[in-house]
Amino acid sequence: MRVHTLSFKQPFFLRSLLSVAITGAFSVVALQASADMSSRYIDSDGDLVADIPADESQWVDPDTLIFAYTPVEDPAIYADVWADFLDHLADATGKRVQFFPVQSNAAQQEALRAGRLHVAGFNTGGVPVAVNCGGFRPFTIMAAEDGSFGYEMEIITYPGSDIESVEDIQGSQLAFTSPTSNSGFRAPSALLRSEYGMEADEDFETAFSGSHDNSILGVVNKDYEAAAVANSVLNRMLARDVIEESDYVSIFTSETFPTTAYGTAHNLTPELQEQIQEAFFSYDWEGTALKAEFANSGEAQFIPITYQQHWNVIRTIADANGVTYDCD
Structure with missing residues (x-):
């Protein structure tokens, strides 16, 4: 089984996806x-x-x-x-x-x-x-x-990093989870391409952590400069005291996904x-x-x-x- 990801060159507005009526x-x-x-x-x-x-x-x-x-x-x-x-x-x-x-x-x-x-x-x-x-x-x-029901995709970084907005991902590093993940790869890829004109591995460095937990901990431990994650996982890790709110900064929150x-x-x-x-x-x-x-x-x-x-x-x-x- 192979999943193919091809270049996409047309406008695509992630924030309006859930209200598409065409x-x-x-x-x-x-x-x-x-x-x-x-x-x-x-x-x-x-x-x-x-x-x-x-x-x-x-x-x-x-x-x-x-x-x-x-x-x-x-x-x-x-x-x-x-x-x-x-x-x-x-x-x-x-x-x-x-x-x-x-x-x-x-x-x-x-x-x-x-x-x-x-x-x-x-x-x-x-x-x-x-x-x-x-x-x-x-x-x-x-x-x-x-x-x-549902959750949002958030892009997070650690306090004191040089990334204060989505635009600052240019020239920096962004961790994804896996190529099949919606919030961990596909949604942020569409967002960065359509709204900010950034392509992975061209405009910013990428890494694949394997899971949302790993991405979150990677940011908290400063192994990754930023990461795209599901905030449902983020909230559960906060509730279990695995991380604290002061450990990270969220710079983007998407619309809700299933x-x-x-x-x-x-x-x-x-x-x-x-x-x-x-x-x-x-x-x-x-x-x-x-x-x-x-x-x-x-x-x-x-x-x-x-x-x-x-x-x-x-x-x-x-x-x-x-x-x-x-x-x-």
């Missing part, structure tokens, strides 16, 4: 998204995600479900955070459930594609890759009690996929480690989403960056 523009992106899907999958209903195979012999009904959360600096912390939910998932499905501590976005994508991952949360920018190349079927995200999407591998049996969905929507957060952790970013429940609707803006950002998927 249906035709989104239709073009939807057609591109459908064309990008691997030939291993079929999308007969046009919802841009892989159908459950019509041939029952292709269905998978594992004794043990493998679950993975997005890559973080210390996966052991999140094994504990997710433990109660995974017990609930086991009760709902009658399966053993195992937490898989992935070390990188690439490792998580490959595990899904190879059939070693059954239930997962993929980061915002990684969802289109998982959908097109791994047959991922996202159906839920975390939301606040009032149903609101957060991590949770879903299933496309070829699990229909009954099992329904049981997994019901487990997410019936989970009682009260008094759990999951609530304690994600309340730090304002999240308190799982709500239904569709890839076709809720990832419109993310597909548009990818399209603006010239991203295509060579999944086969």
Whole structure:
């Protein structure tokens, strides 16, 4: 699987993406998204995600479900955070459930594609890759009690650096997380190119940290001059006292994007996929480690989403960056 990023030379205004109302523009992106899907999958209903195979012999009904959360600096912390939910998932499905501590976005994508991952949360920018190349079927995200959801991309630096505004990134260093990350790469790349005329590795030096945690700690420790990160991760690290507000300075905050999407591998049996969905929507957060952790970013429940609707803006950002998927 290869993800291609091509040169993009037309104006693209990141701040107005969430209010785009030109249906035709989104239709073009939807057609591109459908064309990008691997030939291993079929999308007969046009919802841009892989159908459950019509041939029952292709269905998978594992004794043990493998679950993975997005890559973080210390996966052991999140094994504990997710433990109660995974017990609930086991009760709902009658399966053993195992937490898989992935070390990188690439490792998580490959595990899904190879059939070693059954239930997962993929980061915002990684969802289109998982959908097109791994047959991922996202159906839920975390939301606040009032149903609101999402996070912003922030560009941060350390106090006393020579970077006081986005313009100051010219000639300096900016850390990204990974090429598939929305807030960690694609959104800031589109912003810097369209609004400030800056190209990565031409107008500023780049580094890839592997995760938002690493980028944030890299800035705090002055390993990176600046970094583009998801502020949901930033807020959780503040709440755990991993960092302090005085450790960094934010010089840019974007519009709101959808957060991590949770879903299933496309070829699990229909009954099992329904049981997994019901487990997410019936989970009682009260008094759990999951609530304690994600309340730090304002999240308190799982709500239904569709890839076709809720990832419109993310597909548009990818399209603006010239991203295509060579999944086969």
